[in-house]
Each structure stands twice: as structure tokens, then as C-alpha cells.
Amino acid sequence: MIRITVGMGSCGIASGAKPIYRALEKITKNKKNIQVVKVGCIGICKYEPIVEIFEKERRTTYINVKKSDIEKIIKQHIKKGNIVEELLISKKILNILDEPFIKQQNRIVLKNCGEVNPEDINDYQKREGYEALKKILKEDRKEILETIKKSKLRGRGGAGFYTGLKWESAFYQDSDIKYVCCNADEGDPGAFMDRAVLEGNPHSVIEAMIIAGYVIGSKEGYIYVRAEYPLAIERLKIAIKQAKEKDLLGKTILNSNFSFDIKLRFGAGAFVCGEETALIESIEGKRGEPRKKPPFPTIKGLYNKTTLINNVETYANIPSIILNGSEWFNSIGTEKSSGTKVFALAGNINKTGLVEVPIGTTLKEIIYNIGGGISNNKNFKAAQTGGPSGGCIPNSLIDVKMDYEDLKEIGTMMGSGGLIIMDEDTCMPDIAKFFLGFTVDESCGKCTPCRVGTKQAYEILNKITKGQAKEEDLKELEELSIYIKENSFCGLGQSATNPILSTLKYFRNEYIDHIQNEKCTAIKCKNLVKFVIDKESCIGCGVCYNNCPVNAIKKIDNKKYEIDQNKCIKCGICFSKCKFNSIKKI
Amino acid sequence: MRKVVKTKILKIIEKNKYSLISILQEIQKEYKYLSFDNMYFLSEELKISLEEVYGVITFYNEFNLNPVGKYEIKICLGTVCYVKGASEIVEEIHKLLKIKNKECTKDGKFSLDTSRCLGCCSLAPVIKINEDVYPHVKRQDLKEILEKYK
Numbered sequence: 001m002i003r004i005t006v007g008m009g010s011c012g013i014a015s016g017a018k019p020i021y022r023a024l025e026k027i028t029k030n031k032k033n034i035q036v037v038k039v040g041c042i043g044i045c046k047y048e049p050i051v052e053i054f055e056k057e058r059r060t061t062y063i064n065v066k067k068s069d070i071e072k073i074i075k076q077h078i079k080k081g082n083i084v085e086e087l088l089i090s091k092k093i094l095n096i097l098d099e100p101f102i103k104q105q106n107r108i109v110l111k112n113c114g115e116v117n118p119e120d121i122n123d124y125q126k127r128e129g130y131e132a133l134k135k136i137l138k139e140d141r142k143e144i145l146e147t148i149k150k151s152k153l154r155g156r157g158g159a160g161f162y163t164g165l166k167w168e169s170a171f172y173q174d175s176d177i178k179y180v181c182c183n184a185d186e187g188d189p190g191a192f193m194d195r196a197v198l199e200g201n202p203h204s205v206i207e208a209m210i211i212a213g214y215v216i217g218s219k220e221g222y223i224y225v226r227a228e229y230p231l232a233i234e235r236l237k238i239a240i241k242q243a244k245e246k247d248l249l250g251k252t253i254l255n256s257n258f259s260f261d262i263k264l265r266f267g268a269g270a271f272v273c274g275e276e277t278a279l280i281e282s283i284e285g286k287r288g289e290p291r292k293k294p295p296f297p298t299i300k301g302l303y304n305k306t307t308l309i310n311n312v313e314t315y316a317n318i319p320s321i322i323l324n325g326s327e328w329f330n331s332i333g334t335e336k337s338s339g340t341k342v343f344a345l346a347g348n349i350n351k352t353g354l355v356e357v358p359i360g361t362t363l364k365e366i367i368y369n370i371g372g373g374i375s376n377n378k379n380f381k382a383a384q385t386g387g388p389s390g391g392c393i394p395n396s397l398i399d400v401k402m403d404y405e406d407l408k409e410i411g412t413m414m415g416s417g418g419l420i421i422m423d424e425d426t427c428m429p430d431i432a433k434f435f436l437g438f439t440v441d442e443s444c445g446k447c448t449p450c451r452v453g454t455k456q457a458y459e460i461l462n463k464i465t466k467g468q469a470k471e472e473d474l475k476e477l478e479e480l481s482i483y484i485k486e487n488s489f490c491g492l493g494q495s496a497t498n499p500i501l502s503t504l505k506y507f508r509n510e511y512i513d514h515i516q517n518e519k520c521t522a523i524k525c526k527n528l529v530k531f532v533i534d535k536e537s538c539i540g541c542g543v544c545y546n547n548c549p550v551n552a553i554k555k556i557d558n559k560k561y562e563i564d565q566n567k568c569i570k571c572g573i574c575f576s577k578c579k580f581n582s583i584k585k586i
Numbered sequence: 587m588r589k590v591v592k593t594k595i596l597k598i599i600e601k602n603k604y605s606l607i608s609i610l611q612e613i614q615k616e617y618k619y620l621s622f623d624n625m626y627f628l629s630e631e632l633k634i635s636l637e638e639v640y641g642v643i644t645f646y647n648e649f650n651l652n653p654v655g656k657y658e659i660k661i662c663l664g665t666v667c668y669v670k671g672a673s674e675i676v677e678e679i680h681k682l683l684k685i686k687n688k689e690c691t692k693d694g695k696f697s698l699d700t701s702r703c704l705g706c707c708s709l710a711p712v713i714k715i716n717e718d719v720y721p722h723v724k725r726q727d728l729k730e731i732l733e734k735y736k
Contacts, residue, residue, distance in 0.1 A: 265607075268610075269646050269647030285607045285642070286642060287642055444645070549666075549670050569669055573666065
């Protein structure tokens, strides 16, 4: 039997996987020994569309496949058994498992993503799927709880609370109705591991939620997924339907006396709904404004009943822990936090995509061993973790262990796993401004420190990046940031100024440079940059002259050109159009 | 309000078991936006205040209070597009379709929206009609472009 898989996550489909899948299906229609299967995202977007061929003892990965390549794959590979070399990652790498980016990872959550067919429950069951559920239905609920506690699994959504303790709290509540919720409102810009899991292996989350329901004594679950993930929603719907057909979900599951049902709720575009109490409000159909904590959701959650909320990635760990035991899980990661964490590696780095590594792996290992180093041979400047709620890690701390406590100590946080790498050309006040802009847009408006404070902080940053700030402004920015952190109502506001505080901590000089010398050393801030033409290398081709939208470029003697600084609007078109690098930013 | 609309909304309410956000999402899917009449009817049916309904609608980015056309025109007003004459394009569309920003033509074909940056500055000025991107748009090209969708 030959199994041909086509990567059909959102990214694969956007790169053109659909016509490839259809064509393969058509060609192999009447061939019983060939099976064409759609799979989720394996986590290296730049290789999409990916087609893999699994034979008895060989797995072959073809990347960036076009529809026109299919004939060749069929003729050469399927019929004759010869590898189509030009479609491999490189001559030495036969399949994706040998690609250093994947090889150096330790995949638990993403284990089946990119291999299992997310729309076929049988495929999941062939890979130990729902075995964990079958196992626990025979066990004592307290024992399972003990396993989860001992596993030292922590919340992967950001805060890192011990999952076992959360389950225990819900377990001991004497509530007539209990709910199990899954937070799939992945809103951090740049993070997409939850989408990859839901699109690539939705059954792992569903199985874990059923297990959670059994343990805490709940009959009803909700998955709150953002409406921006239509494919994830589609696959969840299919998965829930199939699980019901197999008697794994619904009434009297697998002939036990345990019943559990899962409903879907869709977010409507609000970042704050990733906060658990705001999410609860939103499931109830209200404005997604956070509630006061305590009482925590395990005491008073959805419809004021005991509610257990975990994030997608957290749930995806559960079946493996049940099957392999807590000791196995403890052997991965650090003493306080077991297991792995998935990071969405992006920015100025050679290889971007999803990286799952044991907790405690250093930032340096992720950047250089897995990510292949900084792109364009530039130098590493800083990494942002935790998206708009996190902070930056400077080069001097590149050996930091990616663990909840270690990151907190240096002023950032694990967050949901966004990891943006920035090179020497990045301006840190500008980055802080970018993240603050996001929070200003997404603040729900319930409390004043966050609603008004972030806006004011943004205005000060705006002044700084325009070179219009005074030294008092910096002091005010710092005070305001601390005030917002200490006085905001929910986690979103309390962490909103982390990007400012951490860049102030490690890159204060840059702020001072912007204020005192009106200079942006990274030459990023438009108002502080001047475009000039280098007369030595300019050959006088006139491309800049022709493309300038405001006629700021004049012709002077010897076919040379000059930029009139009074007219220049700093759009940078001449800079990008010049083929001889004669336009300089200073 | 037409009876057909009423029955449809009642069905949506029933199906979504009175969960406001799900109901709004489905009404928007059906009618592309949330009209005042429909919301008034909804608030009476659900026995909640109109204010509460609007509170939820305006909280979430997904909901539209104005009609959206069959073809959604997005004009990029990023810095580069702006200096390359995007405001002229907005003006021309106002003239050709007789709609302003966030409005929809009477026949429901076109609606207009502006965007902070569509992220293709090297093609400026850019407009997008549903999923089609038009680069280097000139004022005089617009009539021909819109003709394709009429």
C-alpha cells in the first residue's frame, strides 16, 4: 500500500494544495494499492505545498510541489520507484524528518500533525487515538487526577498555572452542573500552534476534553474558537460528528454510564476573549469583558457553575500523558515544568514555522540549531516572546532557558508561544509602539488604566519615534507603564506595557538617542531618517527620479541626482527601486 | 418588516438556543449586516433591551451595522498609496458609484471601505475588490475595472 499525503492546512491551501490534491485523487481513483490523504500542517510554511509518499520502508517528502509536477511524481516515483530529486528539500534530505528544523524537535503535541488525516477518525484511532479514553473509563477518577498532577503539565496559553491543580479544584467542587471549556481563541499576532493542532489533529483535543469531563464529573463541553479560523471550525465539526458516530462522544460513551457532549462557539473578533473570564462572558453571548477574579472559573464560571478552562495545546498533551504516564512526561522538560512547548518562530530568522522543544531549551538553541540563525547574515538583537503581552530578550541573555520562571525573571513571559526574532535593523521603541498600538485597538474598555493609559503610553511612544519627545516624557512613560501594570483589571491590561518596560530595561539607550539626539540608530523611524544619494556609486540611471511620487529628486550636473530634503516625504520608494544601492539612509 | 424575514429570524433564534452572539453571527451571514429593524425585532423576541444588543454588536469587530455589497471594494490608504494618489481614487469611486466610505450602492452590488495598509506598497496605489487585487490603479482605469463586476 502506498500512502500519498498532501499538506492541507490553511497555509498549504493558500499555497495551492487543493488542485494538487484533486489531481492526485483523480489519477489514483481506481488504484486500490494507492491511498491519497489530506493532512494538516507540519509546521514549515515555506515548503508548502508538501506532498509526501509513504511506502513500505521509505518516506519521501516533496516540497513546493506544483500541479505540473504531479505527472512526474506519478510516472517516475509511483510507477518506477525512482525519487524525483529536484523536488526534494535537498539531495541529502529524503524526507522531512531529516530536515534539521524538524529533526531537533521533540514532538508530543504536534506528533500527528501533518501525518494523520484530520477528517478521518479511523486514521487517528490507528495511531493510539482514543486509547487514552478507553483506558481511563476503567480507572478511578482520583487516580487519573493524580497522574495529571504528577505530570507537572502547566497551562500552555500563557500564565502557566498547573493543569492538575485546576482539575483538582474543579473535581472537588460540589456543583450540580460542571462545564469543560477549551480556549481556542488564539489571538496573539504571530502565534498559530493552536490552529495547527485544530486543523491537523482535532481529535486529540476532543479526546482530552472528554477525559477532563470524566475526571471532574462534567457532561458538557464548549470549544470557543475564533471565527477567523474557518478551516479549524470545519474540521472540528467533522471530528465531533465522527466521534459521536463511534460512540466516543454523546450518551453512555463506550457503554459506560458516562455521557459527554461538546458544542462549538465562535469568537467574533475580540482579542480580550482569550482571557478566560472574558471568554466565559462571550460564550454566554455577552460583551467579552473580563470578570473579577476570584472567584475563579473552577468555582464560578460559565452560567456561574464550576468551569474548567484549558487551552488547545494543554489539552493536546493529555492523551499522551495518560498513555505513557507522568514519569515519562517528567523526563522531558525542567524540574518545575514538564513536557514541551510549541513556539511559532518568526521574524528575521532563516527558518520560520512551528517548533516544539522540551521546556528549558535555550533561546540560543532554538535560534541557531533549529531556526538556522539570523537571516541575511545579520546579527541577533532581541527576541520577543509572549506577543503583545510579553517582553524582549536581548543578546546578552540569549542563553536563557525557555521556561515559565526563567522568562518571568528577565521581564518577559512564556505566553502562548509567539517567538519573534529581531535583527540589528530593528528599532526597539518602534517595536514597543507597534505592540502598544495593538493593545490600544484591542482594549475592551472596562477599566480606565488599560483603556486610557495604553492610549496615552502610545502617544508618548509616538512622540519618541518622531523625535519630538523630551526627557520628562520618558520618565512619564515609565511611571505610566508601571501604573497600568499594577492597576489594570485583567491580565491583558496588566501585561500590556511589558513591551515598553522590557525594552526600557534593556535598550534604554535607544530611547535616549531618539530623545536627545533625535537619532534612530536602526534607521527605522521615518521622521528621523534622511534619504541621500551617494554620488560615487550613482550611475545616473534616473529610476529614483522617475519613481519619486512628490518630485523631490532633482537632476544636477553629470547626470547625477539629488534629493530635496524639504520636499522628501520619506516614503522609501527610491531606496527600494535603486539597483546600485546608491540611496543611503542616514 | 417582511413576514419572511421575521420567520427566518425566529428560526435562527430557535436554532441557536437564544445565544445572542451565535444568533447575530447567523443573521449577519444571512443578510450580510445587522439592520436596525432586524435588531429591534430581535431585542423584542429575546426580551432584552436594544441597548444590550447594540452593546454586543459594537464590542466585536466582526459585526457590520451597514450593508455590504456583493463586491466589497477596499482602497488602500497606506502612506505610499496615499502619496501616489489614493485619495483621488476614493473621490472617483464616490463619483462613479455615488457612495461614500462604509456605504453600499442601492442595488447592493458595491460597498466601499478603506484600509490602513494592504501590504503591497510596491504596487501602489492598490485597490482590492473581493479577492482580486488591482495594482497601479489610475483614476481613468476605474470605470473599466468596475464595469467587469456590473
